[in-house]
Amino acid sequence: MLYSKSAEYAIQAMIYLSENKSEKPIMISKIAASYDIPYQFLAKIVQTLVKQRLVKATRGRNGGINLGRPSHEIYVNEIVHAIDGPPPEREQCVIGLDLCSDETPCPLHDKWKPIRYKIAEMLAGEHLDDLAERVTAKREKMKK
Amino acid sequence: MLYSKSAEYAIQAMIYLSENKSEKPIMISKIAASYDIPYQFLAKIVQTLVKQRLVKATRGRNGGINLGRPSHEIYVNEIVHAIDGPPPEREQCVIGLDLCSDETPCPLHDKWKPIRYKIAEMLAGEHLDDLAERVTAKREKMKK
DNA sequence: ATTATATAGGATTATAAGGTCTTGTAATAT
DNA sequence: ATATTACAAGACCTTATAATCCTATATAAT
Secondary structure, eight states: OOSOHHHHHHHHHHHHHHHTOOSSOBOHHHHHHHHTOOHHHHHHHHHHHHHTTSEEEEOSTTOEEEESSOGGGOBHHHHHHHHHOSOOSSOOOTTOOTTOSSSSOOTTHHHHHHHHHHHHHHHHHOBHHHHHHHHHHHHHHHHO | OOSOHHHHHHHHHHHHHHHTOOSSOBOHHHHHHHHTOOHHHHHHHHHHHHHTTSEEEEOSTTOEEEESSOGGGOBHHHHHHHHHOSOOSSOOOTTOOTTOSSSSOOTTHHHHHHHHHHHHHHHHHOBHHHHHHHHHHHHHHHHO
16 A cells, blocks of 8 residues: 555564564574565565665574664665655656646645655654564563 | 556546536547547446446447436545445555554554545545546646 | 447456575585 | 575566457447
């Protein structure tokens, strides 16, 4: 809906890294198993994250991946853009009408614009530390 | 984003019908040309709209299509559901976490829920008459 | 009746996203 | 040194959406 399946997996993987902070690298296969993501596919996604410096990879025995930066400095929209590419320059019209803009708005324009803004705000306002914390809290709650 | 390309074309076509109200049927090819939609593709989409009774088709010479009901009684979400199928029973989590619900919310849950509601509200609140009127107004504005 | 014209609909192709397979390469424990 | 382990990366397969092709069928004008 808001991003591709790949980006979704990337977010999940990075939440995992954030939850399991450790000096030692964490294996991609472990993350894949934990979130039930196809291993090979996640490995590919991680390659992109590495190139974008969102995660650091350590090769070889005892290798794995770590966050590229502290978890409170990584925001969800960064992950999405790293995987799905940057957002379009000119936001496109909801009903695909050419020449739709603030000056000549399409019929849904005025209702859609604030919603689109809210979405961007949501993704830009959440950092990994936040997410991981709440996932952990959720796990606790579910044990009961 | 909110619906498939097919649904987008369907909305455009029905706006056209709403703008050009007439007793006589309007040709699919004319609509396709007007909105730059691949003709054969639109024809196929229209077949579905006909089955769902959102438009009425008249075959043969001088044939074409008309709205199935008055334009002020047709809402955008009906068109979307007719083409893309009905919305899922259980709304799915934004970051794809299983077991995400109001009771055990995922990290983005509280921010996403009201946005999702706004979107549904937007699509359910706009009827064709409204849209067509504004498209017409827009055309006028652009002439200047 | 015949012909032109428009939708109906099955079969097929194109493209992109999602997912798998296989081999290469770096690091380290032995 | 060498075997093992884990990421890197290219080629390939699968599925869904988007788009096209071709023929059938209905209808109205001639």
